[in-house]
Amino acid sequence: xxxxxxxxxxxxxxxxxxxxxxxxxxxxxxxxxxxxxxxxxxxxxxxxxxxxxxxxxxxxxxxxxxxxxxxxxxxxxxxxxxxxxxxxxxxxxxxxxxxxxxxxxxxxxxxxxxxxxxxxxxxxxxxxxxxxxxxxxxxxxxxxxxxxxxxxxxxxxxxxxxxxxxxxxxxxxxxxxxxxxxxxxxxxxxxxxxxxxxxxxxxxxxxxxxxxxxxxxxxxxxxxxxxxxxxxxxxxxxxxxxxxxxxxxxxxxxxxxxxxxxxxxxxxxxxxxxxxxxxxxxxxxxxxxxxxxxxxxxxxxxxxxxxxxxxxxxxxxxxxxxxxxxxxxxxxxxxxxxxxxxxxxxxxxxxxxxxxxxxxxxxxxxxxxxxxxxxxxxxxxxxxxxxxxxxxxxxxxxxxxxxxxxxxxxxxxxxxxxx
Ligand SMILES: [Fe+2]
Ligand SMILES: [Fe+2]
Ligand SMILES: [Fe+2]
Numbered sequence: 001x002x003x004x005x006x007x008x009x010x011x012x013x014x015x016x017x018x019x020x021x022x023x024x025x026x027x028x029x030x031x032x033x034x035x036x037x038x039x040x041x042x043x044x045x046x047x048x049x050x051x052x053x054x055x056x057x058x059x060x061x062x063x064x065x066x067x068x069x070x071x072x073x074x075x076x077x078x079x080x081x082x083x084x085x086x087x088x089x090x091x092x093x094x095x096x097x098x099x100x101x102x103x104x105x106x107x108x109x110x111x112x113x114x115x116x117x118x119x120x121x122x123x124x125x126x127x128x129x130x131x132x133x134x135x136x137x138x139x140x141x142x143x144x145x146x147x148x149x150x151x152x153x154x155x156x157x158x159x160x161x162x163x164x165x166x167x168x169x170x171x172x173x174x175x176x177x178x179x180x181x182x183x184x185x186x187x188x189x190x191x192x193x194x195x196x197x198x199x200x201x202x203x204x205x206x207x208x209x210x211x212x213x214x215x216x217x218x219x220x221x222x223x224x225x226x227x228x229x230x231x232x233x234x235x236x237x238x239x240x241x242x243x244x245x246x247x248x249x250x251x252x253x254x255x256x257x258x259x260x261x262x263x264x265x266x267x268x269x270x271x272x273x274x275x276x277x278x279x280x281x282x283x284x285x286x287x288x289x290x291x292x293x294x295x296x297x298x299x300x301x302x303x304x305x306x307x308x309x310x311x312x313x314x315x316x317x318x319x320x321x322x323x324x325x326x327x328x329x330x331x332x333x334x335x336x337x338x339x340x341x342x343x344x345x346x347x348x349x350x351x352x353x354x355x356x357x358x359x360x361x362x363x364x365x366x367x368x369x370x371x372x373x374x375x376x377x378x379x380x381x382x383x384x385x386x387x388x389x390x391x392x393x394x395x396x397x398x399x400x401x402x403x404x405x406x407x408x409x410x411x412x413x414x415x416x417x418x419x
Contacts, residue, residue, distance in 0.1 A: 006212075008201070011059060015033075020273070025074065030201060036135050036136050037054050039178045039182070040178075047208055051208035053108060059096065061088060076141060076145060082121075086113055089114075095223055098219070101210070107130060114133065115170045152192065221266075237359075242267040270319075273301060297324075330381065343383075353379065
């Protein structure tokens with residue numbers, strides 16, 4: 001049975017994962033969430049609107065998964081077309097829209113870079129753009145204006161002037177008025193750059209928070225998998241393949257239903273830490289050199305630390321992040337030994353190996369099933385019972401993986417085809 005896990009804990013950890021993509025903007029999502037919250041409070045928005053706005057702010061750029069796209073977002077006036085500016089909002093909406101707890105947040109994200117003056121343009125006239133989208137847009141631009149190298153209070157005047165000069169054009173006038181009333185409050189500025197920001201967000205969210213169910217936890221895992229895998233066409237279906245394989249093996253090896261669901265979620269998010277790996281390494285056409293391989297090795301460390309921040313998900317955390325550990329202790333990042341690796345972790349390791357070998361990579365095409373199985377059979381330090389189970393059910397597993405990948409490929413096409 002799942003303990004009560006606050007939604008905010010899950011969303012904060014997803015938010016930290018997204019921020020791994022660009023260390024230069026660490027905490028951008030949390031800072032924007034705090035600024036949005038403060039403006040919405042000042043405007044007396046309803047509890048529900050505030051809750052959804054904070055959740056949306058924490059994830060708002062989840063559709064902008066590569067660094068080059070992100071760079072244009074970090075210029076105050078973007079320097080790209082309206083449709084390019086809007087595209088990552090649409091992608092973000094797509095990533096989140098079918099999760100029950102994030103449906104409303106997805107709607108806010110969809111329009112988070114529509115200028116106030118564009119709301120009745122041909123592109124947007126048929127939509128009711130939420131007030132909260134306009135607040136998110138303003139909060140996002142305020143954070144972009146804050147230099148990380150200059151004392152925060154010394155920047156207030158310049159930010160105030162620039163924001164006010166765009167009231168009624170870029171920004172919603174009533175949101176700018178609310179921001180103006182926050183400007184004299186010193187704690188508002190100190191909070192934005194505070195080392196306690198995560199604690200502050202948890203604290204302000206207490207009155208609005210709910211807990212996740214087992215079903216919605218799986219929806220969150222699906223969201224994380226979309227964010228992770230849609231970054232690169234090479235890995236777009238990797239996690240679903242691992243999840244499908246692991247869940248099937250777990251069912252054959254006698255896992256109970258709730259553990260099968262957990263291992264499926266673990267498969268979906270096992271490479272969450274890959275968000276910290278630069279794209280030029282992910283997509284490198286040749287073999288990785290030593291430095292690049294060292295950088296890759298930190299991905300399971302990040303998966304572990306991100307999930308470790310959520311109390312009550314220890315099993316999911318371990319199964320997701322021990323997939324490069326080996327039974328003799330030669331794996332990474334913890335060098336765990338066989339006595340420390342339970343069946344779930346062993347299943348994930350074999351499933352990841354099987355999926356990786358049978359998929360195209362930037363540096364080699366997919367191996368044939370025969371070659372992959374020969375390699376797996378001779379691979380030391382992977383659990384023999386799990387390998388045996390894979391071998392005995394190979395045909396069925398391959399078919400199940402194929403079907404699950406086809407589903408994800410259809411979603412991917414929609415994402416990759418946006419401008
Ligand atoms: Fe954005
Ligand atoms: Fe942003
Ligand atoms: Fe991995």
